[in-house]
Amino acid sequence: MVSEKRHTRVIVWMRRALRVQDNAPLWNAIKDGHEVIPVVCLRDGPRYLVDSPRRDFIRSALRTLDRELRERGSKLFVRVGSPEKEIPASAQEYGAKAVYAAHVCDPQALQRDTIIASSLGKIGVQWQTFQDRVLFEGGQITSGSGLPYRVYTPYMRVWRERWDDAPRRLPAIRTVVSPNVRTVEMSVFPWFTAAVDSRGESAARRRLKRFMNGPIHAYRQNRDLPAIDGTSKVSADLANGTISIRTVYWSAREVQEGADRKGRENIDTFISELIWREFYYQILSNFPSVVDGAFREEFRDIAWHDNRDHFDAWAAGQTGYPIVDAAMRQLNSEGWMHNRARMIVASFLTKDLHINWQHGEEYFLRRLADADIASNNGGWQWVAGTGTDASPYFRIFNPVLQAKKFDPEGTYVRTYVPELAHVPLEMIHEPWRLHADEQRSARCVIGKDYPARIVDHAAERELALRLYKPGAARGSTSRTTISS
DNA sequence: TGAAATGTTGGGGCG
DNA sequence: ACGCCCCAACATTTC
Numbered sequence: 143m144v145s146e147k148r149h150t151r152v153i154v155w156m157r158r159a160l161r162v163q164d165n166a167p168l169w170n171a172i173k174d175g176h177e178v179i180p181v182v183c184l185r186d187g188p189r190y191l192v193d194s195p196r197r198d199f200i201r202s203a204l205r206t207l208d209r210e211l212r213e214r215g216s217k218l219f220v221r222v223g224s225p226e227k228e229i230p231a232s233a234q235e236y237g238a239k240a241v242y243a244a245h246v247c248d249p250q251a252l253q254r255d256t257i258i259a260s261s262l263g264k265i266g267v268q269w270q271t272f273q274d275r276v277l278f279e280g281g282q283i284t285s286g287s288g289l290p291y292r293v294y295t296p297y298m299r300v301w302r303e304r305w306d307d308a309p310r311r312l313p314a315i316r317t318v319v320s321p322n323v324r325t326v327e328m329s330v331f332p333w334f335t336a337a338v339d340s341r342g343e344s345a346a347r348r349r350l351k352r353f354m355n356g357p358i359h360a361y362r363q364n365r366d367l368p369a370i371d372g373t374s375k376v377s378a379d380l381a382n383g384t385i386s387i388r389t390v391y392w393s394a395r396e397v398q399e400g401a402d403r404k405g406r407e408n409i410d411t412f413i414s415e416l417i418w419r420e421f422y423y424q425i426l427s428n429f430p431s432v433v434d435g436a437f438r439e440e441f442r443d444i445a446w447h448d449n450r451d452h453f454d455a456w457a458a459g460q461t462g463y464p465i466v467d468a469a470m471r472q473l474n475s476e477g478w479m480h481n482r483a484r485m486i487v488a489s490f491l492t493k494d495l496h497i498n499w500q501h502g503e504e505y506f507l508r509r510l511a512d513a514d515i516a517s518n519n520g521g522w523q524w525v526a527g528t529g530t531d532a533s534p535y536f537r538i539f540n541p542v543l544q545a546k547k548f549d550p551e552g553t554y555v556r557t558y559v560p561e562l563a564h565v566p567l568e569m570i571h572e573p574w575r576l577h578a579d580e581q582r583s584a585r586c587v588i589g590k591d592y593p594a595r596i597v598d599h600a601a602e603r604e605l606a607l608r609l610y611k612p613g614a615a616r617g618s619t620s621r622t623t624i625s626s
Numbered sequence: 627t628g629a630a631a632t633g634t635t636g637g638g639g640c641g
Numbered sequence: 642a643c644g645c646c647c648c649a650a651c652a653t654t655t656c
Contacts, residue, residue, distance in 0.1 A: 366627085485627070524627085536656045537628050544628090603629085607656060 151321060152176040153233055155183075155225070155243040156218070159274055159383040160203045161343035162210045162315050166274035166386075167242035169312045177321050179236055180211055180218055183225045186331065195477025195511040196382070199341050201333055203384050206342025208328050216318035219325040226254060230261035236323050238267060244274035244383065247427040248515040276420050277308040277387055280427030283420075290428040292437075292530045297424070298417050305395075305413075311388045346379035350390060354397050361408040365415075368469070368480035369553035374412070377512035378478065380419070391416055422520030425530055432519055435500070436528035441535065443616040444609055447496040455596050456491055457505055459558070462588075462595035464571055465545035466490045468558035475558075477511035482548050488525035489539035493606040494597055499526035527610065535610040538603050545571035561592040 152171040159165050160182075171178045182204060208218040221228035233241055241262060246252065259269040273279055283300050284290055291297035328334045339345070353374040357364065364372025379385040391413070398409040426432060436442045455461050459470035469483035479487070484506075491502045503522040507513045523529030527537060549555055552570035556563055564584045565573050573581075574588050574595055581587045588594050608614055 482627085489628090531627095538656090540629060603656095611656090 150174075150176045150240075151179060151236055151238045153179045153181050153229070153236065153238045153241045155181050155229055155241055156207070156383075157182070157225070157243055158246060158381075159244045159386075160200070160207050161346070161384050161386070162207070162214065162318070163343060164312045164386040164389050165244075165315075165383075166272040166312065167244055167270075168318075169315065170272055171242050172315060172318065176240075177319055178216065179232070179238065179320055179323070180207075180216060180318070181221060181229070181232055182207075182218060183221045183223060183228045184331075185224065186222055194508060196378075196513050199378055199477070199511045200382055202338055202341035203343075203382060205328070205334060206339040206344065206384075209339070210343060211318055214316060214318045216320040217325075218328060219320075219323075220328055222326060226257050226261070229258050230265065230267070233262060233267045234265055236321070240268035240270060243269075243271050245271035245279070246275065247280060247423055249426075249430040249433055250515075252430075273309070275383070275387065276423045277391055277416075278304070278420055278424070280424045283424065290424060291421075292425075294418065294421050294531055297421050298414065301417050301420065308391060309388055311386070311392055341378075341384060343384050346376060346385035347389075349375055349379065350385060350393060354393050358394070358397060358412055359401075359405055359408055362411045365411070366482045366548050368472075368483050369549055369551065369557070373481065375478075377514075378510075381512040381514040381517075387416070387419075418520075419517055422516040425520060426516040429530075432523065432529075433515065436526075437523055437530050438528055440612065441526075441528040441610070444498075445614070445616055446498040446609075448498055448501065449495065452495045452596060453491075453497055453501060455593070456487070456495060456497070460593050461490065461597075462574065462593040463490065463541045463599075464555040464559055464562055464573065465541050465549060467593075468549075468555045471558040473506075473509050477509065479510070480554075482544075483554075484521060485525055486539055486541060486544050488522055489537075490541055492526045493538045494541070494599055494602040496602070496606060496609060499523070499528065536607055538606055540599060540603075542572050542599070559592070561586055 152174075154168045154171050156168070159167060162168065168178065168180065204218065211217050219232070221232055229241055232238070241258075243255075246255070255269075255271070262269045278301065280290065283297060283304070285296070291300070353376070357372045357374070360372060364370045374390075376385055376390060380387060380390065394409050394412055394416075398406055401409060425437070429437060456466070457470065457474075459467040459474065461467055461470075465483070466487050469479055469487045472483065473479040488499065488502055491497050492499045499522045503518055506518050506522070507515070510518070520529060524531055527535030545555065549571070552562075552567050555570055562570060562573060565576070565586050566584070569576050569580075573584075573586060573592060576584065576586075576588070586592050
């Protein structure tokens with residue numbers, strides 16, 4: 143057996159696991175003594191992740207991954223084309239006996255996996271996925287009757303009861319043995335030399351360490367303040383696999399060991415956020431139709447007022463509501479948005495502009511470096527009130543109150559909306575209330591230097607309540623107005 | 627992980 | 642001293 147295995151070649155498809163350490167498919171291939179061929183598929187055509195922060199993140203991470211592999215005696219084997227074609231083709235070409243990959247749960251990827259598995263089956267190659275992206279898979283945390291949880295709180299309770307059973311970090315990998323087979327060199331890609339390796343597993347570990355040494359100890363009070371650097375910032379690393387959830391979770395647990403009662407509360411709050419992520423993965427696995435529309439059927443046919451101009455103003459950060467505009471400009475410039483701000487802009491799109499949350503979901507997927515189907519869909523459905531959580535649809539955020547509460551000094555707004563730099567703090571979150579002379583002295587004339595509000599929150603709140611009301615006129619009026 | 631409207635209470639000013 | 646009103650503060654209900 144052992145001597146047979148020594149010469150067995152296994153392809154490890156590195157999708158959504160762009161790292162060497164604590165990587166379940168890679169570690170399983172190596173521990174069994176196989177020759178390992180770490181493969182990525184790149185679609186370098188014009189449509190592939192166009193102008194996307196996620197594309198930039200992945201390119202930078204790939205460069206780092208290639209280097210990390212070379213330092214261990216291997217390298218990244220690049221295939222240009224779709225995984226459906228390239229994974230079976232590479233298995234054939236390299237004479238691999240098996241293909242290993244991380245287990246995923248979004249319907250599109252699963253459908254693609256089915257095609258790949260079938261093609262591999264025809265040429266006698268084994269297809270195997272490994273739990274890697276979550277601590278507990280969809281079927282592992284269920285109610286007494288074996289059904290999946292649909293509500294966060296009971297799910298979270300059971301999850302915490304079992305939190306010692308979460309899989310541990312995997313042993314460090316020092317060498318990766320690969321055969322000498324032909325491949326495209328990464329350096330042929332024009333972007334490869336330009337890509338900086340600011341992203342990748344070592345950067346991710348540094349980011350995590352920084353968080354565990356500082357911000358996590360005040361997480362509970364600071365995590366909701368977008369002007370403060372109080373969150374982990376590892377979302378993009380988790381989404382693209384430059385760090386593993388095991389590493390993040392057990393690092394937090396270790397920090398918690400040495401903490402006092404108050405410190406433990408902070409870390410518990412952080413772990414709750416990880417459990418939200420697990421919860422939405424579990425929801426997507428068990429209810430894949432959430433990607434097509436509202437989880438709760440009674441909200442599947444709301445009469446949205448999809449309006450292109452309103453959507454464009456929202457997307458560009460030109461709504462006239464400073465907190466909304468600051469947040470959208472942060473997203474557009476950084477490929478990341480603070481979580482509190484995500485909730486505020488999502489509420490504004492759905493409850494103030496009455497635009498179908500799915501348009502917002504799509505925009506976030508395109509603009510976020512941490513774009514992740516499960517968390518993104520879950521978050522949007524939560525805010526829209528269409529989701530699993532019993533969150534009432536009439537939970538409508540007031541953008542001015544939210545801003546005063548979570549950006550009390552106006553620092554976040556001023557950082558991303560420079561037009562408001564000289565507006566006094568009392569009016570920073572509602573500059574339209576400035577008198578004409580005050581606007582002039584603040585060098586911020588509403589409608590000229592900074593947009594007038596595109597809608598009135600109080601009036602739109604009333605309309606939102608009517609649109610969501612059971613029995614309200616249904617049927618989307620203009621679902622096709624916005625498509626981009 | 628909401629906000630607004632409505633209800634209740636209790637202290638102080640005041641005739 | 643007393644009743645009355647006002648209103649802030651807080652609680653509850655409603656959307």
